[in-house]
Amino acid sequence: MPDTFLVGTDGSACAERAAEFAAQRAKAEGASIFLAAVVEWSRYAFYTPEELESRTAAKKSEIDKANTQVLEPLKEKLSSDQVKVETLVRHGHAADVLSELAEQEGASQIFIGRHGRSRIEQALFGSVTVRLLQSANVPVTVVP
Amino acid sequence: MFKRLYILFGSLLGLSLALAQEEEVASGIDAAINRALEPAANFVSGIIFYSVPVFGVDLPLVVVWLVVAAIFFTVYFNFINFRAFRHALKLIKGDYENPDDPGEVSHFQAIATALSGTVGLGNIAGVAVAVSLGGPGATFWMIVAGLFGMASKFVECTLGVKYRNENADGSVSGGPMHYLSKGLAQRDMEGLGKGLAIFFAIMCIGGALGGGNMFQSNQAYQQLVNVTGDQASFFADKGWLFGIIIAVIVGIVIIGGIKSIAKVTEKIVPFMGIVYVGAALIILLMNLGQVPAAFSAIIGGAFNPQSVAGGFIGVLIQGFQRAAFSNEAGIGSASIAHSAVKTDEPITEGLVALHEPFVDTVIVCTMTALVIVITGVYTQEGLDGVQLTSAAFAQNISWFPYLLALAVILFAFSTMISWSYYGVKAWTYLFGEGQAKELTFKIIFCVFTVIGAVMNLGSVIAFSDSMIFAMSLANIVGLYIMAPEVRTMLNSYWDRLNSGQIKTKAERLQAAGD
Numbered sequence: 001m002p003d004t005f006l007v008g009t010d011g012s013a014c015a016e017r018a019a020e021f022a023a024q025r026a027k028a029e030g031a032s033i034f035l036a037a038v039v040e041w042s043r044y045a046f047y048t049p050e051e052l053e054s055r056t057a058a059k060k061s062e063i064d065k066a067n068t069q070v071l072e073p074l075k076e077k078l079s080s081d082q083v084k085v086e087t088l089v090r091h092g093h094a095a096d097v098l099s100e101l102a103e104q105e106g107a108s109q110i111f112i113g114r115h116g117r118s119r120i121e122q123a124l125f126g127s128v129t130v131r132l133l134q135s136a137n138v139p140v141t142v143v144p
Numbered sequence: 145m146f147k148r149l150y151i152l153f154g155s156l157l158g159l160s161l162a163l164a165q166e167e168e169v170a171s172g173i174d175a176a177i178n179r180a181l182e183p184a185a186n187f188v189s190g191i192i193f194y195s196v197p198v199f200g201v202d203l204p205l206v207v208v209w210l211v212v213a214a215i216f217f218t219v220y221f222n223f224i225n226f227r228a229f230r231h232a233l234k235l236i237k238g239d240y241e242n243p244d245d246p247g248e249v250s251h252f253q254a255i256a257t258a259l260s261g262t263v264g265l266g267n268i269a270g271v272a273v274a275v276s277l278g279g280p281g282a283t284f285w286m287i288v289a290g291l292f293g294m295a296s297k298f299v300e301c302t303l304g305v306k307y308r309n310e311n312a313d314g315s316v317s318g319g320p321m322h323y324l325s326k327g328l329a330q331r332d333m334e335g336l337g338k339g340l341a342i343f344f345a346i347m348c349i350g351g352a353l354g355g356g357n358m359f360q361s362n363q364a365y366q367q368l369v370n371v372t373g374d375q376a377s378f379f380a381d382k383g384w385l386f387g388i389i390i391a392v393i394v395g396i397v398i399i400g401g402i403k404s405i406a407k408v409t410e411k412i413v414p415f416m417g418i419v420y421v422g423a424a425l426i427i428l429l430m431n432l433g434q435v436p437a438a439f440s441a442i443i444g445g446a447f448n449p450q451s452v453a454g455g456f457i458g459v460l461i462q463g464f465q466r467a468a469f470s471n472e473a474g475i476g477s478a479s480i481a482h483s484a485v486k487t488d489e490p491i492t493e494g495l496v497a498l499h500e501p502f503v504d505t506v507i508v509c510t511m512t513a514l515v516i517v518i519t520g521v522y523t524q525e526g527l528d529g530v531q532l533t534s535a536a537f538a539q540n541i542s543w544f545p546y547l548l549a550l551a552v553i554l555f556a557f558s559t560m561i562s563w564s565y566y567g568v569k570a571w572t573y574l575f576g577e578g579q580a581k582e583l584t585f586k587i588i589f590c591v592f593t594v595i596g597a598v599m600n601l602g603s604v605i606a607f608s609d610s611m612i613f614a615m616s617l618a619n620i621v622g623l624y625i626m627a628p629e630v631r632t633m634l635n636s637y638w639d640r641l642n643s644g645q646i647k648t649k650a651e652r653l654q655a656a657g658d
Contacts, residue, residue, distance in 0.1 A: 043238050043250040046410040048403065049565040052249050052257055052484035057314035059247040091247030104653075 003031035006107035008098045008132070010037065011070040014113030018143035019074055022111035023081040032084035034105050035074060036098060037066045041091035063089045095131035102138050110140045177598045185599075185607035192610035201457045206613045207464050210296075210474045213620045217295035220627060221634060225294040225498060231641070232495040239648045240492070248486030251496045258481035258497070260413050261562025262504050264555050265363040265530065266355070266470035268420075268548075271512040272532035273605070275522045278462030280438070281445025283513035285463025290505025293473030294498045299623045302494030302630050303327060304479030305487065318483020319566075320344050320476035320615075321573045324622040331625065341573070344476065344618040348570035349585075350611030351477065355469065356563020357589060358596025359608040360556035361390050363530045365597040367552045370531050371545045387597030391590040394557070398564045399586045406561050413558045416551045417508065423547070424511035427540045431518045438518045468613065470509055471501035475612055476619035477566050491633045564589050 007022045009015035019035065026033050039062045047055070071087040078085050090097050102110050112129050133140055195202035218225055234240065236251050274282040300320065307326045308318030321341045328337025365386045369377045379386055397406045428435060449459045472478055478500060485493045512533055516522050519536045527535055530552060537544040564586065571585040572578070596604055640646050647655070 039247065041247050043241070043246070044252055044256075046256050046260070046407075046414065047249075047253055048406045048410060049257055049261070049481050049484070049562055051403070052253065052481065053317065054313075054315045055247075055249045055484065056316070056486070060314060062247070097246075100653075 003029060003108040004034050004105050005031050006034045006036060006098065006102050006105060006110045006138075008036055008038065008094065008110065008112045008128070009070060009074060010094070010113075010116045010128075011074075012113060012116050014115055014143070016074060016077070016113075018111045018113040018141075019078060020081075021141070021143045022109075023078045023083050023085075025111075026083045027081050031108070032086065033078065034101070034107060035071055035078075035085055035087045036101055037070045037087075037089050038094040038097045039063070039066055039089060039091045040094065042093065059091065062091070094128040095135055098128075098132055099136050102136060107138060109138055110136055112140065112142060114142050114144045177595060178600055178603065181595065181599060181607075182603045185603040189606035189610035192614050193606075199455065199457050201455065201461070203457060203461060204465070206616070207461055207468065209620060210468050210613070210616055211289065211292070211464050213474050213616075213623065214289065214292035214296045217299055217623070217627065218292050221295055221298065221631065224298055224495075224634065225291060228495045228498060232498050234648075235492050235496050236499065239650070240646065241649045242488075243649065243652065245486050249484045251485055251487070251493065254482045254485040254493060255496050255500060256414065257410075257484075257562070258478040259500055259503060260410060260558045261356075261481060261566070262470070262472050262478060262500060262559075263413075263417060263508055264356075264470075264559030265360050265552065266466065267504065267508045268512055268533050268552060268555070269359075269363040269366075269529040270466045270469055271509050272516060272522075272527075272529050272536075274462045274466035275513055275516050276528065276532055278459040279445045279449050280441040280513075280517040280522070281443075281447070281449050281459040282463040282466065283442045283510065283517060284446035285460045286467040286513065287463075287506055287510055289464045289467035290471055290473075290501045290509065293467060293471055293501040293505065296474035296620070296623065297471070297478065297497045297501055298494040299627060299630050300474070300476050300479040300619065301482040301497035302490050302633065303623070303626055304483035305485060305490035305493045306629075306633075308483040316484050317569065319480035319569060320619045320622065321348075321570065322483075323479075323626070324618065327622060327626050327629075333625070337622075340618040340622055344615055345570040345573045347611055347614040347618065348477065349567050349574075351475070351608075351615050352563040352567025352570065353589065353592045354604075354608035354611040356477075356566065357560055357592050358599065358604050360559050361387055361593045361596040362599065362604045364390070364553045364556040367530045367534060367545075367549045370534055371549045383598040384594060387594030390557070390560075390597070391593040394560055394564065394593055395586070395590045397561060398568075398589070399583065406558075409554060409558050409561070413554055416554050419547070420551055421508060421511050423537065423541060423544060424515050427515050427537065428518060430540050434518050438514065441517060442513075465609070467501075467505050467509065468616075469609055471504040472612070473501045474616045474620050474623070476615055477563070477612075480566050480569055481562065489633075489637060491630070491637045494630070494634075560593065 005022045005026050007019045009019055022033055066089040071089065075085050075087055098110060110132065112132060114129055116128060129142055192206055193204040195204045236255060238250060238252065274286060303323040304318045307323035308316050309322055310316050321344055324341040324344060325337045328334065365383050368386060369379050372379055374380065393405065396402050446459060447456065449455055468474065478497065482493050482497055487493060516532060516536045519539045521527065521532060521536045521539065524535070534545045534548050537548060567589060568582050568585055572581060575581050
């Protein structure tokens with residue numbers, strides 16, 4: 001059974017490089033790519049009653065936005081590499097979701113950019129990449 | 145959006161300019177509004193709180209109505225309040241979450257939002273009223289009422305999810321108006337259902353304007369005056385000014401749609417709640433020596449009260465009344481918030497809702513009562529409502545009144561945001577959906593914020609209480625009629641849970657991996 005490489009992306013240039021790097025490896029080894037975007041969401045966040053009411057619609061629009069702005073363009077870019085690319089958007093905490101997805105999809109490796117879109121966010125809230133390195137159960141390749 | 149803001153600002157600015165020009169009669173404005181509205185408030189509360197004399201004291205029938213329902217449901221559902229306590233915690237933690245649900249409304253979010261509407265001034269000021277009128281024994285009956293009330297909340301929140309409307313755009317609309325009309329229509333009682341739903345909606349509007357609004361702004365104002373120097377305060381006799389400021393901020397959120405303020409409040413309120421309970425615990429620790437005496441005062445006062453009007457029954461009534469006002473069990477309002485949860489099993493949200501009266505009454509209200517009893521301030525004359533609570537905390541933590549003022553304003557604000565939402569839902573149920581109709585109610589809501597800050601506590605409480613309790617008149621009828629349905633759902637769920645058919649998230653992931 002061919003390998004699956006899980007690539008986490010947040011739409012940043014770094015994530016794009018990570019995806020391209022993963023695609024080249026996948027082409028060489030005959031593996032497929034599983035491209036995942038995570039919408040930050042916490043089960044313990046607090047909402048107003050109005051937000052609760054429209055949460056389902058909001059979730060759908062968040063997923064659509066991630067698909068059209070992040071995943072589809074990236075999948076386009078990778079299509080020239082003749083590698084099979086699957087995409088998925090999921091809500092949660094990025095590092096946890098990627099670890100879980102790696103197990104679910106039986107990925108042999110995770111590819112991720114070293115830093116995301118916002119360095120300031122990273123400085124304040126911690127790096128997804130670092131957390132992933134600490135929690136993942138498969139090898140993680142960090143692309144600068 | 146800006147047009148609406150201009151309308152609001154314009155009317156409030158006009159009002160405040162008119163008032164400002166006659167500053168020396170500002171206290172006259174307060175008094176004038178009071179005089180005008182007091183008779184109406186008393187008339188309404190006289191009807192809702194129609195009492196019968198029992199053992200020499202007046203027993204309001206509506207309190208009997210609520211308490212009997214709570215006890216009935218507790219027994220009917222075989223003490224689900226306690227049976228499901230731990231399972232409900234697991235549901236809130238997310239242990240039984242569906243892997244496809246992340247991003248939807250979680251159980252925790254539903255109960256947190258409902259709680260932010262329920263935990264308000266009733267927990268701080270209302271309890272003080274109960275203890276000053278009913279003595280320490282009122283605390284005991286308050287806890288009892290809180291424990292029984294869990295069952296009422298369980299039924300109404302289950303039905304709220306079961307009979308909610310799921311709109312095409314994905315939004316959901318649930319609550320007593322829906323389960324009363326849809327649920328009873330299914331039982332060939334369409335006319336009754338519709339009638340109850342309409343009655344509920346009308347009372348809900350009153351409740352939203354009264355307990356969810358006037359009472360909150362009134363007590364927030366009192367505490368602000370309290371900490372800024374009482375009669376010497378800049379804000380003394382300027383209830384109208386405080387009311388307008390709060391009304392404008394509330395208006396910016398609910399009319400202007402500027403959610404960021406509400407979002408910030410929603411994050412701070414739980415933190416303040418923890419600080420408040422923490423401070424209460426510290427005071428209990430600091431007065432550890434008096435804790436046994438306080439407990440005996442509470443238990444003794446519950447069964448053998450000295451010098452309390454109405455004796456045993458009087459104390460009982462005070463405790464039950466404050467608990468009901470605070471945790472809203474049987475009232476139906478919280479089921480509007482709970483109905484947004486994402487789940488295939490409505491009964492799970494009912495189980496989760498069990499914890500709402502527990503947190504609200506058995507934890508937060510009890511903390512307030514314990515501090516008041518232990519510090520003994522309830523024996524002091526002339527202190528009422530939030531002033532009493534403030535004095536109690538100040539005895540051991542002298543700067544706490546400032547923190548309390550902040551907490552009070554935040555709790556009041558978050559309760560007002562929630563109740564304005566409930567009120568809008570009731571209003572649009574009666575008058576139809578639409579931006580203009582929503583705006584009308586929201587403006588009325590803001591006006592009542594001002595009125596609440598201005599009126600005397602007594603009349604405000606009377607009116608607020610009566611509207612909120614009146615909601616239960618319609619709601620509980622529906623709960624009684626639909627209880628068998630809920631029991632079937634509960635039994636089915638409980639059997640499946642015990643037989644292992646209902647999997648936790650961990651079990652589901654493991655099964656998928658195999």
